[in-house]
Amino acid sequence: MSTEVPAPPAGLILPSYQRPAGVHPPLDTPGYRSSLLRAPKRPLVPLAQGLTEVTGPLLGAERVTAADTDLTTRHGGQPLGERIILTGRVLDSGGRPVPDTLVEIWQANASGRYAHRVDDHDAPLDPNFDGAGRCMTDSGGRYRFITIKPGAYPWKNHLNAWRPAHVHFSLFGRAFTQRLITQMYFPGDPLFAQDPIFNSVPDPKARERLIARFDLGLTQPEWALGYEWDIVLRGRDATAFEPEEGQQ
Amino acid sequence: MRLLLTPSQTVGPFLAIGLPWPDGPFAVPEGTAGAISIGGLVLDGAGEPVTDALIETWQAAPDGSFAHPDDVRGPGAAWQPGAGAAALPGAGAEPGAALPGTGGFRGFGRCATDREGLYRIITLRPGALPGADGRTEAPHIDVSVFARGLLDRVVTRIYFPDETAANAADPVLAAITADDRRATLIAAAAPGAGPGAFRFDIRLQGGRETVFFDV
Numbered sequence: 313m314s315t316e317v318p319a320p321p322a323g324l325i326l327p328s329y330q331r332p333a334g335v336h337p338p339l340d341t342p343g344y345r346s347s348l349l350r351a352p353k354r355p356l357v358p359l360a361q362g363l364t365e366v367t368g369p370l371l372g373a374e375r376v377t378a379a380d381t382d383l384t385t386r387h388g389g390q391p392l393g394e395r396i397i398l399t400g401r402v403l404d405s406g407g408r409p410v411p412d413t414l415v416e417i418w419q420a421n422a423s424g425r426y427a428h429r430v431d432d433h434d435a436p437l438d439p440n441f442d443g444a445g446r447c448m449t450d451s452g453g454r455y456r457f458i459t460i461k462p463g464a465y466p467w468k469n470h471l472n473a474w475r476p477a478h479v480h481f482s483l484f485g486r487a488f489t490q491r492l493i494t495q496m497y498f499p500g501d502p503l504f505a506q507d508p509i510f511n512s513v514p515d516p517k518a519r520e521r522l523i524a525r526f527d528l529g530l531t532q533p534e535w536a537l538g539y540e541w542d543i544v545l546r547g548r549d550a551t552a553f554e555p556e557e558g559q560q
Numbered sequence: 561m562r563l564l565l566t567p568s569q570t571v572g573p574f575l576a577i578g579l580p581w582p583d584g585p586f587a588v589p590e591g592t593a594g595a596i597s598i599g600g601l602v603l604d605g606a607g608e609p610v611t612d613a614l615i616e617t618w619q620a621a622p623d624g625s626f627a628h629p630d631d632v633r634g635p636g637a638a639w640q641p642g643a644g645a646a647a648l649p650g651a652g653a654e655p656g657a658a659l660p661g662t663g664g665f666r667g668f669g670r671c672a673t674d675r676e677g678l679y680r681i682i683t684l685r686p687g688a689l690p691g692a693d694g695r696t697e698a699p700h701i702d703v704s705v706f707a708r709g710l711l712d713r714v715v716t717r718i719y720f721p722d723e724t725a726a727n728a729a730d731p732v733l734a735a736i737t738a739d740d741r742r743a744t745l746i747a748a749a750a751p752g753a754g755p756g757a758f759r760f761d762i763r764l765q766g767g768r769e770t771v772f773f774d775v
Contacts, residue, residue, distance in 0.1 A: 325632050331774075336568040337711035344570075349605040350709030350764050356774035359715075359732060363689050364702045365775050367628035368618060369668035375581065405563045418578025426574040430612075444578045480571065482579060487630070488618050488702055489775055491713065495569040512711050513567040521566055544563045 326366050327548045329489040330405055337512035344508045345469050361489060368487040372414025373448050381447040383459040384440075391441035393422025393460030395536040398524070401453040402483060404490070404547035409453025416446045416482040417457060424463030424477075433465050458536065464503055476503035476510060483543055490545040497523045498539070568712040573612050575706065576672055580614070584670035587617065587683035592664070594622070596756040598718060598747060599680030602673050602705065605765030609677020613707035615762075617669040617681050617718075619700070624687030627667060633690075685720070691731050698726035698733070705762060714772040718760050719746045736771060744770045 339351040359365070384391055398417075402410040420426045420443065423435035427442050445457050462477045478495040485491065497510065504510050504519075513519045521544070530538025571579070588595050598617075602610040620626055625633075669681035683701070691697035701718040719727055727733055727746065736742040750757035763770050 327630055330565075332565050335565045339711055339714070341711055344709070344711065346570075346709030347711065348709075349608075350610065350707060351711075352714060352769055352772050353605075353765055354769050354772075356714075356772050357736060359773035359775045360691075361775060362691050362697060363626060363631060364618065364620065364697075364700065366630050367626040369666065370628060371666065371668065403563055405565055407563055416578050418574065426577060428574040428577055430573060442577070446578075478569075480569075480575070480578060482571075486628075488704075491616075491704060492566065492568060493571050493706055493713065494566055495572075509570060509711070512569075518564065518567050521564060522569065543566045546565060547563075 326361065326363065327487075328361050329366065329487060329546045330549055332546055334515065335513075335518055338514070341508065341512045343470075344512055365488045368490065369484060370412070370486060372446070372484070373412065376414070376446050376448050380445055381457050383443065383445045383457065385458075386442065387440040389440045391421065391438050391460050393438075393441075393463075395458070396461050397456065397458055397530055397532065397536050397538045398479065398496075398541070399454065399456040399530065399538070400524075400541040400543065402449050402455065402485070402543050402545065403453055404485070404545050406547035408547065409449070409451075410485055410490075410545060411449055411451045411453055413449050413453075413484050413486065414446065414482075415449060415455045417444070417459075417479050419443045419459065419479040420462040420465055420477075422460050422463050424465030424475075435463070435465065461498065461537075464501075469508060473506070474503050476501040476507050481543065483545060485545040492543070492545055494543070495522060496541050499523055499526055570708060570711050571614065571706045573708040575612070575614055579670070579706075580672045581670060584672075585679075585681050587619075587666045587669040587681060589664055590682050592682075592684070594684055594756075595682055596685055596758060597680055597682050597750075597753075598701070598758045598760050599678060599750075600759050600761040601677045602679065602707070602762045603677065603764065603766075604709075607766065609673070610707055610764065611673055611675050611677050613673040613677075613679070613705060615669075615671050615673070615679040615681070616704040616706070617683065618702045618704075619667055619683065619686040620689055621665055621667065622684050622687050624689050688726055693731070695731045696726070696729060698723050698730035700730075700732075703762070705764070707764075710764075714764070715775050716762065716770050716772050717745050718758075720758070721746055721748055740768070741771050744768065 421438040425435040483492045524539040524541035527538045602613045671679040686699045689697040704713045747758040747760040750759040
C-alpha cells in the first residue's frame with residue numbers, strides 16, 4: 313500500500329509525521345455495507361506535509377467544564393447501568409504524551425440505545441443519560457471520564473448483526489495529520505468475531521489496540537469499575553525537526 | 561521508543577451526539593469584515609446527499625500564518641507571521657483582516673451536514689504559503705470528511721476560483737494532471753450569493769469523485 317511521497321518543502325524546517333501504513337482500515341471494506349456507496353474508489357493522492365498539515369487547531373479548553381467529564385451527574389438522577397471510570401493517556405508514536413488536547417466521546421446508553429432521533433432500536437432511552445462527554449488531557453496527556461458501560465445493539469448490516477459495546481473517541485493531537493476518530497471496545501466481548509467494523513482493521517494485533525484493559529487498581533470499591541485505554545497518534549519522524557542534526 | 565498507532569474507526573450514524581458545536585461553523589463570527597462562506601453538498605456514489613457527515617476545515621489566516629508553534633517562520637525567520645501579502649505572491653490578505661488570536665479567527669471550522677446533505681463554514685480567506693521546493697502554495701483550506709461508511713476520515717482541499725495565477729503555480733494542483741480531477745478541488749462562486757460566497761460540493765464516489773489525499 314506504500315505510495316511514493318513527494319519531497320518535503322525545501323527551505324522550511326517542518327516536522328514530518330509518520331505515515332500510518334497498514335494500521336487503519338481500508339476505506340473499501342465491502343463487509344461494512346455503508347461503505348459501498350461512500351468509500352472513494354480512486355486511489356488517494358499522496359500529499360507532501362506542508363504548513364497546513366503540520367499545524368492544527370489547539371483549542372478546546374474554553375469549551376470544556378468539569379461537568380463534561382462526568383456523564384453520570386448531568387441530569388436529575390443517576391443513569392441506569394454499570395458505572396465505569398474510563399481513563400488513559402494520549403501519546404504520540406514517539407512515546408511523548410500529548411498534553412492539553414481535546415478529547416470528545418459519545419456512546420449508547422446501558423440498553424444499547426443512542427439519544428439520537430434516527431436510532432430506532434427497540435430499547436429504552438434513559439432520561440438521565442445523553443451519552444456525550446469531553447475533556448482536556450492534563451500535562452501528562454491523561455484523560456479521565458466517568459460514565460456507564462454502553463450496551464450492545466443490533467444494526468441492519470447483515471442478518472443478526474450486533475455491534476460490540478463501544479465508546480466513540482475523537483482526538484485532535486497538535487497537527488492536522490494527527491486527527492483521529494475511533495472506537496474503544498471492552499475486553500472479552502463475544503461480539504467481536506461477527507463485527508465487520510472492528511474486523512475492518514486488517515492486523516489482528518492492531519485490533520487489540522482498540523480494546524481497553526480492565527484495571528482493578530483503577531476500580532473504586534463500592535462505586536465504579538475501572539478501565540484504562542491509551543491512544544497513540546502519529547508521531548514525528550525521528551529524523552525530522554532536529555535542526556542541530558542538520559537539515560536536508 | 562516507537563509505540564504502535566491506534567487504528568481509526570468510523571464515526572457511525574450518531575456523531576451528532578458528541579461532535580457538533582453551536583459555534584462550529586464559525587471560524588470567525590458571522591459579520592466579521594472580510595468573512596466568506598463556503599458550503600455545499602456531500603454526495604455518495606449514487607448521487608444521494610449524505611445527511612450524517614461532519615466536515616472539518618483547517619487553514620492559514622489571511623496573512624498566511626498559523627497560530628501554532630510549528631509555524632516555524634517565527635521571529636528571526638525570513639518570513640514572519642504578520643508580514644502580510646507583500647511577502648508572498650498571490651496571498652489573499654485583506655487590510656485590517658483578523659490575525660490569529662487577535663481578531664477571533666480560529667482557523668478551524670466544523671459543521672455537520674443537515675437533512676439535505678448541506679454544510680456551510682464561515683471563515684476568512686487564507687493566505688498563500690511557502691511550499692515544496694520553494695514554490696508557493698496557493699491559498700487553500702484542508703478539509704476532513706467523517707461519516708458513517710467511512711472507516712477513516714477522507715481529506716481534501718478547497719482552492720479558490722479567482723486565484724487563477726496562484727492555482728496554476730500550486731505544486732499540489734500541478735501534480736494532478738487530469739483537468740477534470742483537478743477541478744474537483746476548486747470551489748465555485750456561489751451563484752447569486754454575493755462576492756464572498758463559495759460552493760464546494762464533495763463527491764465521495766462516482767464519475768466526478770472528489771480528489772482525496774493521503775496525508
